[in-house]
Amino acid sequence: MGEEATALPEIDLDKVDEVVDPFLGKKGIMIPVLQNLQEEYGYLPRPAMEKAARKLKIPVSKMYGVATFYAQFHLAPRGRNIIRVCKGTACHIQGASKISDRITEILGITTGETTEDYRFTLEEVACIGACALAPVMTINDNPHGRLTPDRIQEILDSYE
Amino acid sequence: MSKVKVTIDGREVEVPAGSTIYEAAQQVGVEIPTFCYDPELTRVGACRICVVEVEKARALVASCAAPVGDGMVVHTESERVVKARKNILRLILGNHPLECMTCQKTGDCKLQDYCYYYGVNEAGFEGEVKELELDDTNPFIRRDMNKCLLCGKCVRKCEEINGATAIDFMNRGFISNVGPAFDDPLEESPCVFCGLCVDVCPVGALLPRESIGKGRPWQVEKKEVVCPYCGVGCSINLHIKDGEVIDASAVEDSPVNRGHLCTKGRFGWDFLQSEERLTSPLVKQNGVFVETGWEEALQEVAKRLTEVRQKYGNDALAGLSSAKVTNEENYLFQKFIRELGTNNVDHCARLCHSPTLAGMEKAFGIAGMTNTIEEITGAGVILVIGSNTTETHPVVSYRVKEAVNNGAGLIVVDPRETRLAVEADSFLQVRPGTDVALLNGLAHLIIKEDLVDQKFIEEKTEGFEELKKTLDGYTPEYVEKITGVPAGELREAARLFGAAEKGSILYTMGITSHTSGTNNVLSVCNLAMLTGNIGEESTGVNSLCGQNNVQGACDMGALPDKLAGEHSIEEKDTGLTAVEMMKAAAEGEVKAMYIMGENPLLSEPHLEHVQEAMEKLDFLVVQDIFLSETAQKADVVLPAAAFAEKDGTYTNTERRVQLSRAAVAAPGEARADWEILCGLANKLGMNWDFSSPEEIMKEIASRNPNYAGINYQRLEESKGLQWPCPDLGHAGTPVLHREGFARGRGKFHPVEYAPPSEETDSYYPLWLTTGRHIFHYHTSTMTGRSRGLGSHVPEEMVQVNPEDASRLDISGGDTVEVASRRGKLNARADLTDMVPPGTVFMTFHSSELAVNFLTSDEMDAEAKVPELKVCAVNVRKAEQSH
Numbered sequence A: 001m002g003e004e005a006t007a008l009p010e011i012d013l014d015k016v017d018e019v020v021d022p023f024l025g026k027k028g029i030m031i032p033v034l035q036n037l038q039e040e041y042g043y044l045p046r047p048a049m050e051k052a053a054r055k056l057k058i059p060v061s062k063m064y065g066v067a068t069f070y071a072q073f074h075l076a077p078r079g080r081n082i083i084r085v086c087k088g089t090a091c092h093i094q095g096a097s098k099i100s101d102r103i104t105e106i107l108g109i110t111t112g113e114t115t116e117d118y119r120f121t122l123e124e125v126a127c128i129g130a131c132a133l134a135p136v137m138t139i140n141d142n143p144h145g146r147l148t149p150d151r152i153q154e155i156l157d158s159y160e
Numbered sequence B: 001m002s003k004v005k006v007t008i009d010g011r012e013v014e015v016p017a018g019s020t021i022y023e024a025a026q027q028v029g030v031e032i033p034t035f036c037y038d039p040e041l042t043r044v045g046a047c048r049i050c051v052v053e054v055e056k057a058r059a060l061v062a063s064c065a066a067p068v069g070d071g072m073v074v075h076t077e078s079e080r081v082v083k084a085r086k087n088i089l090r091l092i093l094g095n096h097p098l099e100c101m102t103c104q105k106t107g108d109c110k111l112q113d114y115c116y117y118y119g120v121n122e123a124g125f126e127g128e129v130k131e132l133e134l135d136d137t138n139p140f141i142r143r144d145m146n147k148c149l150l151c152g153k154c155v156r157k158c159e160e161i162n163g164a165t166a167i168d169f170m171n172r173g174f175i176s177n178v179g180p181a182f183d184d185p186l187e188e189s190p191c192v193f194c195g196l197c198v199d200v201c202p203v204g205a206l207l208p209r210e211s212i213g214k215g216r217p218w219q220v221e222k223k224e225v226v227c228p229y230c231g232v233g234c235s236i237n238l239h240i241k242d243g244e245v246i247d248a249s250a251v252e253d254s255p256v257n258r259g260h261l262c263t264k265g266r267f268g269w270d271f272l273q274s275e276e277r278l279t280s281p282l283v284k285q286n287g288v289f290v291e292t293g294w295e296e297a298l299q300e301v302a303k304r305l306t307e308v309r310q311k312y313g314n315d316a317l318a319g320l321s322s323a324k325v326t327n328e329e330n331y332l333f334q335k336f337i338r339e340l341g342t343n344n345v346d347h348c349a350r351l352c353h354s355p356t357l358a359g360m361e362k363a364f365g366i367a368g369m370t371n372t373i374e375e376i377t378g379a380g381v382i383l384v385i386g387s388n389t390t391e392t393h394p395v396v397s398y399r400v401k402e403a404v405n406n407g408a409g410l411i412v413v414d415p416r417e418t419r420l421a422v423e424a425d426s427f428l429q430v431r432p433g434t435d436v437a438l439l440n441g442l443a444h445l446i447i448k449e450d451l452v453d454q455k456f457i458e459e460k461t462e463g464f465e466e467l468k469k470t471l472d473g474y475t476p477e478y479v480e481k482i483t484g485v486p487a488g489e490l491r492e493a494a495r496l497f498g499a500a501e502k503g504s505i506l507y508t509m510g511i512t513s514h515t516s517g518t519n520n521v522l523s524v525c526n527l528a529m530l531t532g533n534i535g536e537e538s539t540g541v542n543s544l545c546g547q548n549n550v551q552g553a554c555d556m557g558a559l560p561d562k563l564a565g566e567h568s569i570e571e572k573d574t575g576l577t578a579v580e581m582m583k584a585a586a587e588g589e590v591k592a593m594y595i596m597g598e599n600p601l602l603s604e605p606h607l608e609h610v611q612e613a614m615e616k617l618d619f620l621v622v623q624d625i626f627l628s629e630t631a632q633k634a635d636v637v638l639p640a641a642a643f644a645e646k647d648g649t650y651t652n653t654e655r656r657v658q659l660s661r662a663a664v665a666a667p668g669e670a671r672a673d674w675e676i677l678c679g680l681a682n683k684l685g686m687n688w689d690f691s692s693p694e695e696i697m698k699e700i701a702s703r704n705p706n707y708a709g710i711n712y713q714r715l716e717e718s719k720g721l722q723w724p725c726p727d728l729g730h731a732g733t734p735v736l737h738r739e740g741f742a743r744g745r746g747k748f749h750p751v752e753y754a755p756p757s758e759e760t761d762s763y764y765p766l767w768l769t770t771g772r773h774i775f776h777y778h779t780s781t782m783t784g785r786s787r788g789l790g791s792h793v794p795e796e797m798v799q800v801n802p803e804d805a806s807r808l809d810i811s812g813g814d815t816v817e818v819a820s821r822r823g824k825l826n827a828r829a830d831l832t833d834m835v836p837p838g839t840v841f842m843t844f845h846s847s848e849l850a851v852n853f854l855t856s857d858e859m860d861a862e863a864k865v866p867e868l869k870v871c872a873v874n875v876r877k878a879e880q881s882h
């Protein structure tokens, strides 16, 4: 993995044109544009936002304001695999924080961070409605329930 | 409008339906606290400190946003209200750094005032304190977001008034914050440092950096002066402590700027206190300056001027007056030169304004911006041509912004994609120097599509048929070939302009500084008359003057062909213009020059000539506030008082004569220009007995019929008077040509497109166009000495389109050589698509990089304006970077 621990993936700004061009001249399009940009890049790279704002003649401060307001948008690159540890009441009581601590121990990242090799991003969610299986986490939307700290390594290993 | 009755704290009042409770309260003199409310901004009702109790309503309501209802009974300080306000204040204090002891805002802080009033001094709970980094990297504004209340007024000022939209809210919840995109420092954002946000911040989150630690509000005296920078003529309050200026703010009730300023007016005052101010007269002896007393210096000047007169005749003298000094001083200067027996007097408006004088006089009979700045807000469409208004006349650009917010259409014609161009409905990116073709093209289409104002043309104008003939050939396709503007875009712009009820045209040097300057102005006039956009509110041909007293200097007759007022001089007696003076000096015909407050060694085109000319003079006297490049060449230097150090009037671009009073003392021995002139005149036996500028104004009023009704008392009582003001009972003239044109009928002048004086070729394949940067002003004599303005944007760059750059193998930041047929210089390249391929752009502020070494001194045949705006250049990577 060491050799993969490189810096940011190269950003192909030509893709901004593909995303933005269909929206040119239309109104009320900031959110869909950001969604599509995020779809394209996995997150919202600064140069891509700047280029999109310029093309759409939207002040970049406005675009940044919207992008940081909604939790759905990410301003930093995220990992290939997104871990979401449930911090709902049931999971909390069943020891969710021990689960996060173990993940932090193995991957060296805390909530909101991404590993240097972009393999994992660690996030928190509120109750996902699987309280019966508490404590719970999802990885790329696959639920993993009845967790104990010693099962974590094995589960993480199954994601590339 | 229907009215409703409300009762506020027991007082009954009738207000228009739709007013807010807050507004109603103001009418009965009840003050309600506010944080997020500002009368000129969108109401957001965010902070809730303004809550009041309305009888029969269950919840408290935000008075700044809630409308009044008929019969409403309001209590603004009831127990419930006070409790709610206290709670809000406690919540704020919970995470507000309690630094009142050292905070610059103390005494002027709303949070402090309200806490004092309601007796709140602690949160009463342990709040989480923010630890955001201070943004202290720029020279103007210190941002401490830990003190921010998130009222959002700064965001709205920046977006709704300035239009820079440099800042916005970011994040949510506790960590939400206000600032530039990506949380960058202000300096790296589109912020233009107008300071509007600083002045509206209710707390100490945004502070003027220079003022920190220099004085408390109660130690400060505010004195009103007119801004010394551009032709808008904003009124500024200088904040003075112990005779020293420590801050400035906009005058709220000025009809010109109503509470707004730009970075120059807001932060550019500190040159007053520069160490480099001249404080004593200097006389050159054996090549070095020696400080002398006034008596000696004036004696020397009188003696040397007399010698030259006796030896070579009166016309061997020439004088350059200044668009930066008062009307009174301009009047005296030209009077002085003329009493010496020559008409060789001019000033730098020659470089920008004279085509306007020449063109408008021909078309309308009288020259001057036809309408008032404020009227721009009411226009249906605005055509901005050859004016980067945002940078050159920022406060005017706020009005354009306001008009656009009100729904006006915006057309921008410029070689560069300026900020207004970005916001425009129609942006026509013309090749430099092809404006006549473009304007003719617009006029052609307006006739063709029958968008002309037939009634106006028939009743008020002449020459329409001839114009029509000339315009016939200017089809969109032909125009496209010349200007590079696609025919379709030209059509759209013509329709937009032609269809609007009220069209206002704005222009500046992009139109005038060309060999075709006068023709450009004439075609602008044609367009306005065709569409009937003259003589009515919110229309007009609105020429924006560069310096703060260009209009005044012209009105005072600081011109070789005109006396104060409309009196023209017979052609055979006309004196030399500014550029001609330099040529005559180089040829040895002019032997002595008197230069007041001007710096031709930077501002005149084709600098090498000017330098030679100055060196050839027998005698040069320069009167200035700094030892400018020109002053260094002088034999005698006379130290002058600056704008805030003397009484006098200035006439702004909209013909408004405004009185500015001395606010601080001049440094050392420096004296007001009018005093110096009087002293000198009397040394030369002229017997002047003016004891104050007020007395000089009396003489002006008797000479210039447009000023006949103007005196200091009236100026003091009004907020300035717009000429023509023919008698003491006259209220001034906001709109020219309302009752018809001064020359009888407005005259259409058919003008043909002529290419710029030089062409590009294979050696000089690119167009160079020059302009101004918002942080700098003309030749930076003042801004360069302002700590903030001088240090911001320290390096002059040449803007190159990335397409050209890649062809020339230039990367951003490379040092390149820019060469014209006259000279060359090195500068670093800034790659940007603000300039179109084939065109490069430079400003003309810095003395290190005098771009006027490159420009041409070819002149407009009529107005004698040199072509500063275009010349052909070659750009290549410099051999050696340095």
Ligand code: SF4
Residues within 6 Å of the ligand: B154, B157, B158, B162, B164, B165, B166, B167, B190, B191, B192, B193, B194, B195, B196, B197, B198
């Ligand atoms: S100084 Fe002016 S441009 Fe800069 S953020 Fe404040 S309001 Fe906006």
Ligand code: SF4
Residues within 6 Å of the ligand: B147, B148, B149, B150, B151, B152, B153, B154, B155, B178, B197, B200, B201, B202, B203, B205, B206
């Ligand atoms: S910085 Fe000042 S004006 Fe801006 S939101 Fe904060 S408190 Fe309001």
Ligand code: SF4
Residues within 6 Å of the ligand: B227, B228, B229, B230, B231, B232, B233, B234, B257, B261, B262, B263, B264, B265, B266, B393, B394, B395, B396
């Ligand atoms: S717009 Fe002009 S007059 Fe107003 S503050 Fe700026 S420089 Fe001064």
Ligand code: FES
Residues within 6 Å of the ligand: A086, A087, A088, A089, A090, A091, A092, A126, A127, A128, A129, A130, A131, A134, A135, A136
């Ligand atoms: S609390 Fe974790 S799934 Fe409900």
Ligand code: FES
Residues within 6 Å of the ligand: B033, B034, B035, B036, B037, B044, B045, B046, B047, B048, B049, B050, B051, B062, B063, B064, B065
């Ligand atoms: S002032 Fe009314 S809600 Fe802020």
